[in-house]
Amino acid sequence: MNQEIQKEMKQNRIRNSISQLLCILFIVFTNSLLQAQTKQQKARLSVSYYKEGNLNLLKASAIYKDETQFKPAQGLNLNAYQVFENDSLVLLGTMMVNAEGTAQIDVSKVFENDLLQYDFEVEHVGSEKYKKVSGDLSLKVAHLASELKPVDENYFIEAKLTDANNEPIPDTELKVKLQRFFSPLTVGTELYFTDENGTINVPITTIMPGMEGKLNYEVILQDSDDYGTIKSVIQTTIGKPIKDLSTFDQRTMWSPPRKAPWVVLIVPNILIFAVWLTLIILVINLFRISKHKNKSYEKH
Amino acid sequence: MKNFEQLTDDLAPKKFGLYGKLWVGFLVIIILGGVYAYYQQFTKGLAITGMRDYALWGIYISNFVFFVAISLVGSLITAILRLSGVTWATPLTRIAEIIAVAAIIMGGLTIIIDMGRPDRIYNLFLHGRLQSPIVWDVIVVTTYLTISILLLVFPLLPDFHILSKKFKNNKKLSNIYSKLSLNWDGNFYQRRIYNWSIRTLSVLIIPVAFAIHTVTAWLFAATYRPGWDSSNFGPYFIAGAFVAGAGGVICVMYLLRKFRHLEDYITDYHFDKMGKLLVLLILVYIYFNINEYLVPLLKNTEKEAEHLKSLFVGEQSFLFWTVIFGGLVLPATALLFKRMRKPFPLFIIGLIVVIGAWWKRFIIVTPTLLHPFLPIQGVPESWRHYTPTHLEWLVTWGTLAGAMLIVTILVRYVPVIPIHETAEERGIVEPRNTERNEAK
Numbered sequence: 043m044n045q046e047i048q049k050e051m052k053q054n055r056i057r058n059s060i061s062q063l064l065c066i067l068f069i070v071f072t073n074s075l076l077q078a079q080t081k082q083q084k085a086r087l088s089v090s091y092y093k094e095g096n097l098n099l100l101k102a103s104a105i106y107k108d109e110t111q112f113k114p115a116q117g118l119n120l121n122a123y124q125v126f127e128n129d130s131l132v133l134l135g136t137m138m139v140n141a142e143g144t145a146q147i148d149v150s151k152v153f154e155n156d157l158l159q160y161d162f163e164v165e166h167v168g169s170e171k172y173k174k175v176s177g178d179l180s181l182k183v184a185h186l187a188s189e190l191k192p193v194d195e196n197y198f199i200e201a202k203l204t205d206a207n208n209e210p211i212p213d214t215e216l217k218v219k220l221q222r223f224f225s226p227l228t229v230g231t232e233l234y235f236t237d238e239n240g241t242i243n244v245p246i247t248t249i250m251p252g253m254e255g256k257l258n259y260e261v262i263l264q265d266s267d268d269y270g271t272i273k274s275v276i277q278t279t280i281g282k283p284i285k286d287l288s289t290f291d292q293r294t295m296w297s298p299p300r301k302a303p304w305v306v307l308i309v310p311n312i313l314i315f316a317v318w319l320t321l322i323i324l325v326i327n328l329f330r331i332s333k334h335k336n337k338s339y340e341k342h
Numbered sequence: 343m344k345n346f347e348q349l350t351d352d353l354a355p356k357k358f359g360l361y362g363k364l365w366v367g368f369l370v371i372i373i374l375g376g377v378y379a380y381y382q383q384f385t386k387g388l389a390i391t392g393m394r395d396y397a398l399w400g401i402y403i404s405n406f407v408f409f410v411a412i413s414l415v416g417s418l419i420t421a422i423l424r425l426s427g428v429t430w431a432t433p434l435t436r437i438a439e440i441i442a443v444a445a446i447i448m449g450g451l452t453i454i455i456d457m458g459r460p461d462r463i464y465n466l467f468l469h470g471r472l473q474s475p476i477v478w479d480v481i482v483v484t485t486y487l488t489i490s491i492l493l494l495v496f497p498l499l500p501d502f503h504i505l506s507k508k509f510k511n512n513k514k515l516s517n518i519y520s521k522l523s524l525n526w527d528g529n530f531y532q533r534r535i536y537n538w539s540i541r542t543l544s545v546l547i548i549p550v551a552f553a554i555h556t557v558t559a560w561l562f563a564a565t566y567r568p569g570w571d572s573s574n575f576g577p578y579f580i581a582g583a584f585v586a587g588a589g590g591v592i593c594v595m596y597l598l599r600k601f602r603h604l605e606d607y608i609t610d611y612h613f614d615k616m617g618k619l620l621v622l623l624i625l626v627y628i629y630f631n632i633n634e635y636l637v638p639l640l641k642n643t644e645k646e647a648e649h650l651k652s653l654f655v656g657e658q659s660f661l662f663w664t665v666i667f668g669g670l671v672l673p674a675t676a677l678l679f680k681r682m683r684k685p686f687p688l689f690i691i692g693l694i695v696v697i698g699a700w701w702k703r704f705i706i707v708t709p710t711l712l713h714p715f716l717p718i719q720g721v722p723e724s725w726r727h728y729t730p731t732h733l734e735w736l737v738t739w740g741t742l743a744g745a746m747l748i749v750t751i752l753v754r755y756v757p758v759i760p761i762h763e764t765a766e767e768r769g770i771v772e773p774r775n776t777e778r779n780e781a782k
Contacts, residue, residue, distance in 0.1 A: 053360055060367070141387060225719060299471045306473050310481075317485055320546060324492050327539045328524055331499065331532045335525035 082170070083107075085115040087177040089164045091270030098150040102164050102177065104139045114143025118172055122147050125161035125178070134162075158183060158206045184211060184269040188261040190278050197246040197280055199229070201261040203236050203272075210240025214263065218244045221258040221275070229259065252281030344606070346770050350508050352606065353761045355754055361601070362754075369747045376740010379733040380455060388458045390733050395721065397711045397728035401738050402456040404703040408586065409449030409745065410483070410558050411579070411699065415587025416442025416490050417551030421544040430615050432767055433607050433759045437594050439494040440758070441587070444748035446487045448741045453483075455737060475560040486547075486554045493543045496536065499526040500762035504772070528772075555579045562706070568638070568649035569710035578630040584623045585670075586699035592616050592692030594749065596685055598758050607759050610684060617683030620695065624674040631666065649713045657727070658709045665705055669698015 083106040092099040100122055104115035118139040123131040134152065137145040152160060160181045168174035185208075188201035199218055203211045214236045219226035227250070234242040242261075250257060256279055263272040289296075293303045344352070358366065383390050393400045419438035423431040454460050470477040502523035509515040526532060556576035563575035572578070595616070599608040635653075638646040653662045673691045676682040682691065708728050730738075765772065 056360065056364075060364070064371075141389065295473045297473070299469060299473075302472050310472060310478070314481060314485075317546065317550065320542060321485070321488050321492070324496075324539050324542065327535050328495070331526065331535050332524040334529060334531040334535070335527060 082173050084173050085175050087175050089177040089179040094273040099146045100149045101146045116141050121165050123163045182268045186272045186274040188274040199244045201242050203240045212238045217262045251284050255279040255281040255283040257281040353757045353759050369743045372743035373740050375736045379736035392730045394725045396725045401730045404707045406452040407703040408700045409445045411583035411586040412590045413442045413445035414583040417547045421547045440752045442490045444745045448745040478557045482554045482557050489547050501757050555583050567710050568645040581627040581630045585627045588620045589692040589695035596689035613685045613688050614683045617677050617688050621677040665698050665702045
């Protein structure tokens with residue numbers, strides 16, 4: 043009897059200890075969650091400009107410092123404004139920071155005003171998760187034009203960088219690259235500097251292969267303090283033509299679902315049908331067993 | 343010899359004691375941790391894992407392959423041994439079926455966990471290509487799960503009937519078992535349907551079981567990647583699966599025997615037999631391993647050499663040799679000695695084999711991905727290595743605990759050794775039949 047009481051007391055002690063442990067864990071867990079929910083983060087915001095053809099983008103990048111490392115300020119709502127000389131603001135639109143910590147808004151219409159300089163402000167008005175934060179950008183207008191020039195049997199890429207008054211912009215770094223699937227391939231040296239006429243001349247020494255000879259080159263003014271990032275793309279057909287060996291219209295193992303080989307459509311479907319028909323019969327058998335209650339034990 | 347009442351007393355499900363409840367509580371805590379981690383992943387995406395552009399399959403897929411592997415034991419013990427006329431495995435059939443069901447449920451769930459956007463899973467059915475092994479895998483996993491559940495349910499019908507009578511003093515429990523028995527009273531018609539169904543399932547499960555693991559192997563082997571590009575992969579996976587499954591059964595049968603006091607039903611003889619079976623399975627698997635590593639080593643193409651170097655002497659070498667020697671060679675050697683086929687040593691060996699089997703899947707899945715044919719320029723150094731994050735481990739532990747909880751719940755509510763079959767094999771007659779025969 044004493045042993046049983048002792049055993050029960052021991053079990054009670056273990057139960058109490060476990061309950062206490064669970065309570066502590068629950069309190070610690072919920073407390074840390076509550077803290078995480080209520081703590082407002084201070085985001086760091088940077089604003090940049092990107093132009094390609096007629097597309098003009100105002101880009102924002104936002105991060106915040108967690109306990110140990112910087113993380114993208116995902117979900118941060120941003121208002122984009124154009125700032126005028128009298129410090130008046132015109133709302134251009136809103137954007138939200140994505141999982142990579144970036145957001146962008148098309149501001150092409152703004153550039154229809156033909157000004158020499160544009161000022162922008164991007165602002166987060168404050169939220170449950172993030173404190174109020176803002177960033178601004180002052181931008182001079184520049185144009186980057188590029189073309190492919192054949193000289194004898196060689197090709198050159200000529201690019202010209204000009205300002206809003208069509209005056210050349212000298213001594214400015216430009217990059218020339220060949221577009222590829224993964225990342226662009228550098229053409230020649232990493233950087234070229236514009237001359238007094240605002241131009242660069244880059245020889246294409248190696249002709250790369252391309253589908254039907256198509257090669258797209260790009261000239262980039264990257265992250266300029268005055269002008270932002272401007273890209274000019276040249277579409278050419280000077281590449282070594284690659285023959286299209288696509289079997290897209292044939293019934294192959296790598297074609298789309300509708301073009302699966304007949305054997306792949308027929309044989310597995312027959313097998314699936316046969317197996318699942320058997321399984322359905324087996325499920326029905328469960329109901330049949332249920333219905334055959336209290337029948338004779340002997341075969342009739 | 344025991345009479346029917348003693349037999350049902352021994353084999354009927356019993357309430358958990360303190361250790362049983364602690365075990366369930368422990369599993370529930372781990373599962374809750376896994377659910378929390380998965381919630382983080384669901385809201386923030388797969389970026390919270392250690393998987394990146396190179397190692398796009400990590401411990402989730404290793405875990406999936408492990409679950410599929412261990413689920414194959416249902417077909418080994420229930421179907422292959424049964425159809426071969428092996429009678430000693432009868433007490434182990436229910437254990438094997440329970441493990442199979444638990445493993446395949448969690449295997450299917452693990453695939454969904456590995457998806458970055460599980461809310462888009464319907465696209466697999468809308469736009470899935472019948473040419474793709476991934477679609478085959480979805481079909482065959484679903485089919486195998488259905489067969490495994492049916493193979494668990496059918497033999498349970500007579501047992502549920504027996505339990506409904508045994509617990510007649512507990513009306514609620516008796517009613518539940520009575521309903522689960524689907525009005526089973528063992529009449530001629532029911533037996534005829536029952537026997538046909540079991541035979542059909544026993545035959546059907548073998549090709550489907552082989553298909554499930556072969557298709558899983560093809561997920562890898564249908565690519566040109568070093569370490570996976572092999573025509574040997576299907577049988578290699580199946581051989582490994584039987585090893586993992588047999589190890590799993592040994593562990594569960596030892597624990598059940600110890601905590602449910604089933605020494606009269608799961609005897610040293612059964613452990614000896616399972617030990618011998620495990621040796622055979624490991625030796626076959628070692629043979630396939632030699633094929634898998636020796637042939638590429640002889641060919642020694644650039645990428646294969648890079649991959650094998652990382653396994654043999656490089657970053658993965660410690661894990662690789664631990665798994666090969668610790669998880670296969672040493673257990674097989676130890677099991678050649680009779681004393682190591684006693685319950686406790688065999689349990690330890692089974693445990694080592696199962697843990698080794700999990701890490702073997704990791705060795706198969708991840709190192710290959712770290713040696714791509716088309717390296718991308720300027721990727722961060724961290725992409726060239728894969729280290730699972732804490733949250734990833736938590737999710738994985740959650741799925742493993744989930745499988746163990748399913749096993750535990752089934753062990754709590756269904757007889758872990760088939761009462762009906764055991765009675766028949768031992769020539770013990772159910773009292774009702776005796777009365778009926780006497781009346782006749």
